[in-house]
Amino acid sequence: MGEPYEVSFRLTRRRSSVPRARAVLRATLGSWGVGHDVAEAGELILSELVTNALRVRVPGDRHVGVRIVRSPVDEMLRLEVSDAGTGRPGVRAPRDDEPGGRGLLLVEAVSERWGVEARPGGIGKTVWAELKAPDIRPVPDGTEVGAIAVRPGQDVRVWGAWRTVLGVRGEAGVAGRPDVMLALDDGSELRIPVDEPVAVREGRDVGRDGGPR
Template sequence: MAESSSSNEVTFRLSRSRRSVPRSRAVLHAVLGCWGVNQEVLDSAELVLSELVTNALRVRVPSGRQVGVRIARSLEDGLLRLEVSDAGSGRPEVRAPGDEEAGGRGLLLVEALAHRWGVQERAGGIGKTVWAELKAPDIVAGPVGKEIAAAMVRPGQQVRVWGEWRAVVSVCSEQCDVDDLAVVLGLDEGPALRVRASDPLAVRQCEDV
């Protein structure tokens, strides 16, 4: 379930389901498209995020705990940062599995693709956050064109719906029954708008605030 977004980061939560891996990739793909990231970085980021989310889903945690995801960019450093948090104990370690072992190579892939990565305790909570940073020198300062992914829309912007511009007063999200997340936009007039997180929406006032 997505929680919040700004011009430089998106955070959301995922249920402990096998569908959460493709859901996280769908949101990442939409966000990085808005940020102008090239295909090579996008492909690497999708692989890294998939591995981090997969590992988090395998951790034993108390019942009802979700997996947290944060996608952020640093324009000054040209870096893309991916964070995945879970309520489990322990720290993941890079393994060197044998040729006949089917698994155990996830963090090897993360280490190979990321500029750097690490693990830190969650501030004010139980569990840990595994993060990875990728170099993204072409990351842009704002959305490309007039369309951005629904996951990037935030209160204070205007979206064009039903042939008119409507102000966004609230943003929340929920799981779809398919491999994606849904974003629900509360508008100043008319009913709320429910769309897929990866769907493009025409927006105004997209500059940083």
């Protein structure tokens, strides 16, 4: 039996966060072997959920949280988007002349199921949607993924050796092209373009402070 596997990240409250979320999802689903049709539906759903979350009024400059979960056991892909806003979104039936308001209609039509939950231990809510993904598979040891999909706790192959990733952050690259900065367990940092393939494998579990648990 396969174990659930997930990727979590946070987005700043700006328009560019929508394509960034899609890029992370695309890289993640590619590494999981998810088919084109499911990946396309997933991108549509995540775009709508992130767009809605960015429109919500929140206290201060709170981030939007995204969680992508796959479970090969029940062949499901789950997408979650969290924000610190109040209220619960609902499906609307906008008039033909209204320019917006169809986001959750699309989510409802494309997903297997969707819903809204209160965030445990925090303010705000999580809107989630699930898709059937029968071709989803576990990540093999030493697979290649886009650099944007690397997460703390994984090992990456650097200069012929495996190093554990302690932290991941985004940086502006050449000519505005985004890069990923990986903080490694030997004290060094590795700068990689977001779409560059990186060899990864499952490593040790890393705590929130960057140290092993």
